[in-house]
Amino acid sequence: MTLVCSIGFMAAATASDKIGRRWPYIFFSSTMTINWIILYYAREMYQFMLSRFFGGVSVGALLTLNLFVISEFTSPDTRPFFLNIVAIISPAIGTGMGHILGILMHWRNVALVGLGTAVLGAILPFFWVESPHWLASKGRFEECQTAFRILHGETQNSERELQLLIKMEKSKLEVAKQTNCKPTLKRLAVVLKKKYFWDSILLSLFMDIYLVASGKVPFSLLGSVIIEDITGSSDVFAFTTLVDGLLLLGPCLSCFFIKRTSIRTMLFTTGFTANAILIVFSACLYFSNDQSYFNWINIGLLGLYFIIMNAGPFPLLEAIYSEMFPLELKLYIFTISGGILMFGFSLSVFLLPYMVRGIGYHGMFIVNALLMTLSLGYIWWKLPETKGKSLQEIEMYFKTKNFDVEEVLGNEQLKALI
Known part of the structure; x- marks a missing residue:
């Protein structure tokens, strides 16, 4: 599903370039509705796969449209705040609800809840103005x-x-x-010869590497499994609630701090702090013993790491994606960067068990910390202060x-x- 999101990126770019932002949002919310209907009635494997295809394309398209619609509809002073709510807090709430409802209810009933939100998403854009x-x-x-x-x-x-x-x-x-x-193709051909295009692509590539190495997707998908491996306990509901709480607390703190400090100050303060915590966490894992209190120290460090990441780098980098590309081609260029990011996320989930088996969690987190530090250093070098800028x-x-x-x-x- 993560890789299929890339198809959604391209479809959203093409449609929103030709007919604006409203109608593509309505269309892809409708395809998300189809996804939930197919999933609700699914009995055979091909039906589940078809549902995942519709879901992946819709998620990719709506993710793209959410980022760029919010950035184009809001003022420079409020843009980071609203992007944080739409791109980080809302998905965190949705993920948490999905996890809790999935434990408490039959999954077909959970699909009906998703169907309701998709229908609402298809109706609301009728009341928008065009971008x-x-x-x-x-x-x-x-x-x-x-x-x-x-x-x-x-x-x-x-x-x-x-x-x-x-x-x-x-x-x-x-x-x-x-x-x-x-024509768009001629513009793209001209842009490929421009230095700023390759500068932007290279910056977005380091942002992609940072987000992939941060463990954002593996933790959101497998957080309860990772915590169970570290602690040896198997309380699924408690761990799921803990993971969802960590994914939500950070963005809420970000909404508070983003109004009081600059983008660069907040990004690099939280980013380098999180890297240091990840290195300490890796060392604690390496030298840990079988004492239960040591396991909970590790869980505390992991929780603090993700709170800081969700308070700073995650929401801020997603906001920067929506700002850094030229208006006339932004969705096409984001398709390239977003496709690389989705491939990286899929690869990180695929490689996770092999890395844990080969070098352990401590080794994996050290590698991640090194990649994140290098990426953050390049971002610090190239990224301007964008707060308050149109x-x-x-x-x-x-x-x-x-x-x-x-x-x-x-x-x-x-x-x-x-």
Whole structure:
């Protein structure tokens, strides 16, 4: 299912480029509805596999759309907060509910609960406005202004952001017309020759490596098994509740801290702290004895690690994914990065038992900590501070190393870079 998500990435990119953000969201919420219906009635293996296919494509598409819809619909000051709620807290709540209901109820009844949320997801976009950023990228500037003002009002800051959006997209459309690069494939061919594209891809690759090495997916899927292996106890309900609580507590703390500090400060403070805890945890596992208190020290360190990761790196890196790519091609470029990430997640789950058998949990966590430290070092080198910056300013920085949109558009030499 994780690998099938890559198909969802590409499908969402193609559809949302052609027809906007609303209708693809409705469509893929509808395919998620089909997934739950098939699962509810499934009796044969091929029916379960078909359900997983629909589910994987839908999850991949909706994950992509969630990230980019929220980033395009919110203001620069509130964007990290709302992305944290939608991309991290909501899935954590859903995962926790799924685990608890799966223990308390028959799985077919749990599928009905999922069906209800999918139907709701298909209905709500009918009440949205279209993304003003997508409208601007298609040259529909009057509709863009109307949609933008419905979302943000007419404050001085929002009007400035709107004018930057329109001015920048008009400039890009003019250049595309002059160079005959309006079709998407031609734009992609041109972008492949740009330095900023490869800089962005390389940065996203190190972000992918960091997230894969962090153990996010193996822990969310196999957390109770890992804890059982470490403690020797087999209380499934208690461990499942503990794992879900850890996955939820961190993002809630993140909502508190994200308003009070910068993205870079929070990311690197929590990131390097988590790496240090992982190294200490690995050492404790290596030197552990059979005393029960030692097992619970290990569980405490593992819990603290995931609380910190969910409070800092996980939500912040997902927010950065939604900000760092150019508007007209962001979903296509994210498809490349997201496909690599999904492959990495699948590989990490597949390799987990072999690594544990070969080098033990302590060895695996040391390897992970080294990969995370190297990746975080590169991210520290390349990532600018994005808090309070509009998507246009961030895009301009990645293209020209200058946040000032008006200055760049007024300079013909710099303008050629966009």
